[in-house]
Amino acid sequence: MAETLSALLKAPGVAGFDEVSYDDKERLFEQVNTDMRFEDYLYGCYECGICVAVCPSARFYDFSPRRIAQAVAREDVELVYQQMEEDIWECSQCFSCVRCPRANNPGGIILIMREVAINNGMASAKQALEGYSRIIYKIMSTGTQVSPDMLQPDAFPDWGPEVKDVSDNLDLWRRMLPPETMHTTSMSWEVADKTLVELYLIWFETGALDMIKQVDEGLHMILEELMEERLEEMGIER
Amino acid sequence: MPSDTVVIIGGGPGGLEVARGVAELGTRAVIVEKAAFLGGTPIAENYAALTPNFESAEVAMGRMIDRVAANPLAEVRLESQVTACEGEVGDFRLTVTGPDGESTLECGSIVVATGFQHFDPGRETQMYGYYEYPDVIALQDLEAMLKDHNVVRPSNGKPPERICFVQCVGSRDRHIGNEYCSKVCCGVASKEAIEVRQQLPDCKVFIFYIDMRMYGYWENQIYWPAQEEHHVQYVKGIITEVLPKGDKLLVRGEDTTMGRPMEVPMDIVVLSVGMEPSLGTREMAKVLGIAQNKYGFIDAANPPLDTVSTSREGIFACGAALAPADLEDTVSTAGAAAMRAVVTVRAGAGAAAK
C-alpha cells in the first residue's frame, strides 16, 4: 500500500496516530454528522475566514475553525479524525465564530466532535482532560462548578497571593458574606439536598454520567456510588 | 376604457430606456419620477465613471435623458409619485401626486423601474463602524469623492496612503437575510480601485474578498488590469472588524492564503455595500398589488425565460427593481419590458376596436 514516500510517512503508526481503521474513523464521523444539532451548526462554507479572524485560539495555536468546518463539510473522514485527535480541545468555546455569514457554528461543531471523542474514549480526549477530574467531581456532585475551598495556593499559584489569604481565612471570610445562601465553603452557594438529587437523576437519565466512564473510570465509580446512595436515601427509584 | 399609454414608474437608466423604446415604437410613454431630476441612482449618488468602460456617469445618463426629451411621444413628470392604482390590464387608472396636487393618469400597461438602494451598513452583522468612524465609508461615498477628484480621509482631509475595500457587505449573509450576491460590487470596487490608483499613485489599495466575481468580459476589462497595470492587491479573506488604533483604522480578517489571522492598518475602509430594493420598489409593490420575493424585490413571475413579467397582467418590471443588476442587465430588461408593454397596449386597443 505504501508505494510512495509520502504515503509511508502518513501511514498510521509512522505519523504518530493510533492504529485506527478507516471504518472506525468513518463511524466516528457519522456520529458527528448525525447528531441532532448538526444540521443547525453546519450549512455551507465559502471560506471567508471570518471565523478565524475572530477566534482567540487561532492567535495562539495552529488552530482554524475554518479548516474544521471545511473538513466536516467535505466529509473528509481522515482529516476530521486528525482534528478530533489534535485540534478540537484548543477551541475556547467563545462562539465568536457564529458571526459566520452562512450561520455556521464551528464552535458548536467542535462541541459535537468533543462529545463524540468522549463517548468513544479517545485517548486525546482523556489527555485534554487530565487534571480536570476534580472539577467534574465538583460540578456533578454539588451542582456548582468551582467552590471556595478550591482556592488553594498550590492549585492556583499564578493567581497571586490573595489565593493564600482566602484559603487561610476561608471559613471566616465566607461568613462575612451578607447573602444568606453563600456561607458555604464546599460549594458556591447552599444547594438544597432535594435539588442535588434532581440533578443526579438528570445525569443518570440523560446518559451524561455514562460519559464520565470513558474519561475516568475511577471517578465514574465514585460518582455513581455517591449518587445512587443519595437517591436511595430519598427513596427515589431510577 | 382602454388606454394607449405606457406609464413608467422611475426615471433612472431603466425607466429612461423603457420610455425611449416605447416612444420609438410609436406609443405614448409617461415617466413618473419621485426626484426633481432624471438619471436615477448614478446621478443621485454622484457616481464618477461607469463600470466597465469608465464613461462618465453624468455624460452617459445625460445622453439617455436627451434622447427621451427629444421624442414628442415621451412625457416626464418630476417630483411625482404614484399613490393609488385602480383598474386592470389595458385600463389602469393611476393617482399621481405631484407638485400641483393629485391627478389621474390612465394607461394600458405599467413598467416598474424603481431600482435599488444601497445596503445600509448600520444593519451589518460584522463590526465595521460605519456610523462610528469618519474614515469608514461606502462605495457610493467614494464615487462622489472620485467624481470630485478629491479623495481624502474624511477625518483629517488628507489624502490616504492605504485604502482597502471590503466586499460582500450586506450580501450573501444569512443573518442579515440578503442571501444573494449583489453582482456589481466586485466590478465596481475594482473600477474604483483603479481610479484611486490613477488619482493617487502613491496610495496602496487592497481588496478583501470572499470570491472575486467579474463575469464575462469584465474579467479582463477590469480584474486583470487592476492587478497587472494598477497593482491593486487582492487578498482572499473578508474583514470582520474595523477599530481605530492611533490615527489609523485597524482591519481584522484572515489571510486565508497564509491561513492565519491578520490585522493591518488602513487610512480609509470602503465597504462594498450590496443592493436592496429601494423604498420606491417596496412602495410600488404595495400600491400596484404586485408580488415581491422574500428579499422585497419585485418577483419575476416566470423566470428564467421571462424576465420582466410580474404577478399582475399588464404590469412589468425592469432593472434593479427585480434583483441586483448592472447597467447592461438594466437596459436589456428595460428593452424587453418596453416591448411587452407596447404589445399589451396594442392588444387592448385591438380588443376595444372589436
Place this chain on the structure above:
Amino acid sequence: MSIPVAALLKKKEKFERDPERLPEDFREEVFRLEEEGEWIVDRVPEPFVEAPTKYGRTKKVPMGGLWHHKSCGQCGHIPGYSTSIFWVMRKLQQDYNDPRDQTSCTAWNYYASATSNAAAQAAVAMRNFAAAKETGYFPLIHCGTSYGHYKEVREELLLHPQLRAEVREVLAKLGKAMVMPEEIVHYSEWFWAMRHEIAAKQVINVDNIVATVHPACHYYKLVEGDAIYDPDVYGGQRTAIVTGLAEALGAEVRSYSTWFDCCGFGFRHILVQRDFTRSFATMRKIEVMKEEANPDVVLTHDTGCVTTLDKSQFAAQAHGRNVGVPVMSEAQFAALAMGAHPYKVCQLHWHSADYRPLLEKMGIDWEAAWAEFQVDLKRLERGEIEFLTWEDVDA
C-alpha cells in the same frame, strides 16, 4: 471640507433603523408551543422596562420579583460580585428570591470538557426554570455563560421536538413541569434598565474615573439578536451593556482596538491550560487597554471575564508585562458609587489586581474600611455574630 466629504459625514451622523425591517421573533414560537401544550410560558412580571435589542425588536426587562439564578464562579471565587447584585437590588427596594433550589447551569463544565450532552444541558436549564416558576419569581441570570447557554438551549428546544420530548420525560420523573421564560434576562440587563434609578442613589462622584468595558462573548455573540443595543450608546452599533450604566454614573468610558476580542477564559484553558488564558488576557486585552486608554478600572459583566482579566495579571506582572489595572463587575462599581462598603459588600479582598488606587481616586478610605471589616471579623471570630448580615451593610 469638500462637498462630498461634508455630505457623507452628515449621512453617517446617525443610523436610522427602518421600522419595517424586523427579524423573525422567536417569542412567537415560544408562545405557539404554549398553545400546543408543550410548555408553560413564565411571563415577565410587571413593571418591566422595554429594552431595544440588536435588530430592532424590544425585550422586556423586569424591575422586580426576580429569582436570582446564581453563578458558581461568582459565588465561589468572587463573592463580592453576587453580593453587590443583591445589595443594589435591595437598595432599590426590589423584592427578590435567593433560592437554594438552584443548580449551576453546568455550562462551564460543558464548554470545558463536553462531559455532558444536549439533553442533560437542556434538562438542567428547564429544571431551574421550573423551580423559579414554583416560587412565583422570574429568573434573573447572573452569569454571562449561563445566559448565553440558556439562549442556546432555548433555540435547540424551539427547533427540535424530540429534544423537548426527552426533556419532558426527564422532568416528569422529577415531578417538574415544562416551563420556558418569556425572556431570558441577564442581571446586567437589569442594571442597564435601572441605570437612572441607580445613578439617582449615587453618593460618590466618578466623573474623574476612566473605565474600559469588556463585553462578554456569551452575552452578545451567542444568539446575538437577544442583546441590548441602545441608540444612545455607541449609536446603537455596539452593545450598550455595561457602558450604558457606566456613562449614566458619569464615568468616562474609553474604547480600545481589541474591544470585540474574547477575554481568553476558554472554560477548560483557565483551569488546566492557563498559559493560553493568561497570555491572551494580557496581550490582547489588558496591555491594549492600558496602552490605548489608560483606564482606572476595567468593567465587565461576566464571571469568566472578571476572573480571567483579574487573575491573569499577577503572573504577567512577574514577566514585566504592562499590566496592573483593577477588574470588577459593573455591579461592584455601581455599588461603590452608591456608597457600598468595599470589603463588606464588594469583597474586593478576593480580587487579585490592585484596586486601592481606584478606591483612592474615588475618595474611598480603604484603610479605614479594612479596619471596619476587621472589627466585624473579630466579632465573628469571638462568636458574637454568626454571619455578616444585610443590616450590617445598610441594606
